[in-house]
Amino acid sequence: MNTEDLRHAQLLHQWLSPGYPTGAFAWSHGLDRLIDDGEIADAAGLECWLRGVLGYGSGWTDAVLLANAYRAPERADEVAELAAALAPSRERFAETLDQGTGFARVTSAVAGGSETPRAYPVALAVAAAREGVGLDLTLTLYLQAFVANLVSAAVRAVPLGQTDGQRVITALSGTCITVAQAARDTDLTQVGGAAIRADMASLHHETQYSRMFRS
Amino acid sequence: MQQLRTLSGTPTAPHQRAQGHARVVFGSHGRLTRLRQQGSAKAMLPRVHNTMPEVVFVNTCGGVTGGDHFRWELSVEQGAAVTGTTQAAERLYQASSGRGRIETVLRAGNGARLHWLPMETILFQECSVDRQIDVELEGDAEFLGVEALILGRAAMGEVLRNAHFTDNWRIRRNGRLVQAEAFRLSGDLADVLGGSATLGGVGALATIVLSARDAADRLEPLRARLPDSVTCGASAWNGQLVVRLHAPDHRPLKVALIEILTWLRGASLPRVWNM
Numbered sequence: 001m002n003t004e005d006l007r008h009a010q011l012l013h014q015w016l017s018p019g020y021p022t023g024a025f026a027w028s029h030g031l032d033r034l035i036d037d038g039e040i041a042d043a044a045g046l047e048c049w050l051r052g053v054l055g056y057g058s059g060w061t062d063a064v065l066l067a068n069a070y071r072a073p074e075r076a077d078e079v080a081e082l083a084a085a086l087a088p089s090r091e092r093f094a095e096t097l098d099q100g101t102g103f104a105r106v107t108s109a110v111a112g113g114s115e116t117p118r119a120y121p122v123a124l125a126v127a128a129a130r131e132g133v134g135l136d137l138t139l140t141l142y143l144q145a146f147v148a149n150l151v152s153a154a155v156r157a158v159p160l161g162q163t164d165g166q167r168v169i170t171a172l173s174g175t176c177i178t179v180a181q182a183a184r185d186t187d188l189t190q191v192g193g194a195a196i197r198a199d200m201a202s203l204h205h206e207t208q209y210s211r212m213f214r215s
Numbered sequence: 216m217q218q219l220r221t222l223s224g225t226p227t228a229p230h231q232r233a234q235g236h237a238r239v240v241f242g243s244h245g246r247l248t249r250l251r252q253q254g255s256a257k258a259m260l261p262r263v264h265n266t267m268p269e270v271v272f273v274n275t276c277g278g279v280t281g282g283d284h285f286r287w288e289l290s291v292e293q294g295a296a297v298t299g300t301t302q303a304a305e306r307l308y309q310a311s312s313g314r315g316r317i318e319t320v321l322r323a324g325n326g327a328r329l330h331w332l333p334m335e336t337i338l339f340q341e342c343s344v345d346r347q348i349d350v351e352l353e354g355d356a357e358f359l360g361v362e363a364l365i366l367g368r369a370a371m372g373e374v375l376r377n378a379h380f381t382d383n384w385r386i387r388r389n390g391r392l393v394q395a396e397a398f399r400l401s402g403d404l405a406d407v408l409g410g411s412a413t414l415g416g417v418g419a420l421a422t423i424v425l426s427a428r429d430a431a432d433r434l435e436p437l438r439a440r441l442p443d444s445v446t447c448g449a450s451a452w453n454g455q456l457v458v459r460l461h462a463p464d465h466r467p468l469k470v471a472l473i474e475i476l477t478w479l480r481g482a483s484l485p486r487v488w489n490m
Contacts, residue, residue: 039411040411049411049412052412056407057412061397082395085386085394085395093453189383192397193399195412196398196461197417203450
């Protein structure tokens, strides 16, 4: 690895670490409701749900949006408009816009570049393209961070141990790569999926009595 | 399967490709100003006892399969109102080759009301269709729309195993994209049909969208009315009110849709909904 590759790995590690101030810890993508309802109660249930979200839900759609904004940063506003419009609920809209806005604010303050508020995968794509970070690595680690964030939410909300949480992340690492590879050369007509039960959970979260998360 | 042959002996496709285009425009005075029907697409204007005129679109082929192309257009100009519907469920049949395409274009001028309330779409095993629904709103136009999907004919014991269907909605107001829906099924459906995040237990689904100035104000009264006979939820943001419904099969879904849509539009639904 040359120093440029190492710098790119450092950047992705910084941007996608839970310490980067995007507020990721506050969002659960509807998991809060499913845990509250007892629909997800163990590692196997969590892994199965996350596999569906990765392959047929926002994992796939975000990866397609990210790849398209990365390959044509001059069209980032168009991709960002689509990304925002694709949100299936008020909370999922806020989840992607809030994180993207936080990401762009801190990244532009630290290293320059765009501070335009955009949906999270588009904001990350613009920064990665600007720094010359590779698309495959950006996509794979974006998905991995998405999974890790939701596993962390589940570990806080259900009696799921830290080790079981890491087992789920490990079990899904191959899916992150598969989805990233499939999305890298797509065009925007390929967004979308069928994670309709995950979307329903986010609608139901809005009326949940006691909420640990903002989505 | 034995191929049909023409006199010259060359094989021909067993299915004749169908195409149709119907375009209806209502002027600002609320009367029909343009009606164009071509191919297998027809548009009828039944006499209605309602303040909103109705347009009923008809696919005279009774379904869509690979290679077919249908285009439905309904426009209502400034200040006027119209309801669009279809005569029957849209059946997406098994395709021997190619993709079918359905395009729906709905336009409403400033102050106009457009309600798009078609019958459900039924996906058959090995169907292959891409559908695009473009809604273009100006000023404070009101749009109410619904699409219901039935995944195979559960009542007949049919399970979808393999199909291609994409459904893309793009709703724009004054040229700006305010909502996009992208449903996508393609290929082997075993994983997606059984998944807890995806379609597990869902045989029929529907999405209702109300795009209007008072959309957010209607969320709480609507939530109090949501039926518990199906799984459903509602949300409102950016001037859009969205209701999503899931059911094991079509019957309970339709009952719930009639209840919610009737309340949202403050008027009864086109007659075809009660047949």
